[in-house]
Amino acid sequence: MDRLAAMETFVRVVEAGSFSGAAKQLRVGQPAVSKTVAQIEDWLGVRLLLRSTHGLAPTEAGRNFCERAKRSIEEAEEAELAARGAGATLSGRLRICAAVTFARIHIIPHLPFFLSEHPALDLDVVLEDRNIDLIEAGIDVALRMGELADSALTARKVGQSPRRVIGSPTYFDAMGVPQTPADLVKHQAVVYGRRGGGMEWTFRRGNTKTSITVDDRVRFSAAEGVREGVFAGLGLAIVSEWMFAPELKSGAVKSVLDDWLLPPIDLWAVFPTGRQANAKARAFASFIEQQISSGEPHSSHRLKSA
Numbered sequence: 001m002d003r004l005a006a007m008e009t010f011v012r013v014v015e016a017g018s019f020s021g022a023a024k025q026l027r028v029g030q031p032a033v034s035k036t037v038a039q040i041e042d043w044l045g046v047r048l049l050l051r052s053t054h055g056l057a058p059t060e061a062g063r064n065f066c067e068r069a070k071r072s073i074e075e076a077e078e079a080e081l082a083a084r085g086a087g088a089t090l091s092g093r094l095r096i097c098a099a100v101t102f103a104r105i106h107i108i109p110h111l112p113f114f115l116s117e118h119p120a121l122d123l124d125v126v127l128e129d130r131n132i133d134l135i136e137a138g139i140d141v142a143l144r145m146g147e148l149a150d151s152a153l154t155a156r157k158v159g160q161s162p163r164r165v166i167g168s169p170t171y172f173d174a175m176g177v178p179q180t181p182a183d184l185v186k187h188q189a190v191v192y193g194r195r196g197g198g199m200e201w202t203f204r205r206g207n208t209k210t211s212i213t214v215d216d217r218v219r220f221s222a223a224e225g226v227r228e229g230v231f232a233g234l235g236l237a238i239v240s241e242w243m244f245a246p247e248l249k250s251g252a253v254k255s256v257l258d259d260w261l262l263p264p265i266d267l268w269a270v271f272p273t274g275r276q277a278n279a280k281a282r283a284f285a286s287f288i289e290q291q292i293s294s295g296e297p298h299s300s301h302r303l304k305s306a
Contacts, residue, residue: 001039004076007069009036010048014066015095015138017055025093040065067135074278091120094280097134097142100127101223105245107143110291114284121280129222134272141281142270143288145240155268158289163262164255166244167236174233177256181212188235191216192226201238203260214238240265242292267292 012022013033023030041048048062058066073092098107103125115121126132126139134142148155165178171188178184181203191199191214202211217235220226223243230237230244230253242265247253269285 001036001043004073006036006040008073009033010040011066011069011073011138013037013049013056014058014062017057019056070138090118090280090283092280093122093124094284095124095126095138095140096281096284097126097128097132097137097139099129099143099145099223101227101243102143102145103127106242106292107288110287114287117287118283134270139272140278141284144268144270145242145265147266148268148270154272155270156285157266158269158285159267159292160264161240161242161267162264163238163240164244164248165236165238165257165262166230166248166253166255168230168233168252169254171230171233171236172254172256178236179257181210181257181260184212184214184236187214188217189214190226190229190235190237191219192223192237192239193219193221199238201262203257203262205260238262242267 009022009026012025013019016022016025019030019033019037023033026033037049044061044065046061047059048065050057050059108125111123111125115123126137131144132139132142143158144155165184175187178187181201189199193199193216199216200211200213202209218229220229223239226237226239227243229235231247236256241248241255244253248255267288269281269288271281
C-alpha cells in the first residue's frame with residue numbers, strides 16, 4: 001500500500017463526506033476508495049470512519065489521523081518543490097474560503113489567470129460570510145477582513161482598504177448630501193451586521209476627531225444585502241471601498257465626506273492553526289496580494305506563536 005496515496009484518499013473521503021465524492025475528486029471508482037480506507041483501518045487496527053444512512057463521519061481517531069495525514073501530504077509537497085527548485089509547478093487541490101461579495105468582485109475574476117499559472121492545480125472555493133473552523137472545514141487558506149478575534153490563528157496581512165460613506169445618486173438627490181459627519185444622524189443607514197443597535201464611527205480630519213452613532217434603518221446579515229439596499233436607495237452605508245469597487249468606478253454609487261478619514265479595514269490570509277502553510281496556500285495569498293494591494297510591502301503577522 002502506498003501510504004501517502006492512501007492518506008490522500010482518506011483525507012478526500014473525510015472532506016467530501018462520502019466515498020463517492022472522494023472517488024469523483026480522485027477520478028477513480030468508488031470501490032477502490034472504499035478498499036483503500038478499509039486497508040488503512042486494517043493497517044492501523046482502529047476504526048477511522050463511522051458509516052450511517054446519513055453519510056460518513058470520522059471517529060476521534062479518524063480526525064486525528066486526517067489532520068496528521070494532511071501534514072504529511074503537505075510536507076511531501078514541500079519537499080518535492082524544494083527538490084525541483086524555482087521551476088516547480090503547484091499541483092493537487094487547494095481549498096480556499098472567502099466572503100461571498102469579496103470573492104465575487106475581487107477573487108473569482110482573477111482565478112483564470114491564477115489557474116493558467118498553475119495548470120496542475122485544482123481549487124475548492126468555499127464562499128462563506130461567517131468565520132468557519134478552518135481545520136474542521138479542511139480549508140488551506142481563508143481571506144478575512146477586519147480585526148481577527150481568534151488569537152489562535154496564524155495570519156498574514158495582504159491588503160488594506162479605506163472605508164467610505166457611500167450611497168446611490170438617487171438617494172442623495174432625495175435626501176441631500178451630508179456636509180459633515182454630524183449630518184449623518186439625519187440620514188437613513190444600511191448596516192452590515194448581526195447585532196442590534198446603532199454603530200459608532202470615528203471620523204478624523206487633520207487634528208479634528210468626531211464620533212457619530214449611525215442608527216440602522218435596515219440591517220443585513222450579508223454584504224450582498226447591503227449592496228442591494230444601497231442600490232435600491234434604502235440609505236447610505238459606511239463600508240470598505242472593496243465592497244463597491246466597480247460601482248464607485250462607474251458612478252453607480254457615490255462616496256461623500258471624502259475629506260474625513262475613517263478607520264481602514266485590513267484583509268488577512270488566515271491559515272489553519274498548528275500547521276505550516278503549504279506552498280499552494282502561500283502562493284494563493286501572494287497572488288491575491290498582488291491583485292488588490294496598493295503596492296506597499298506585505299506584512300506577516302502571527303497572532304499566536306507556534
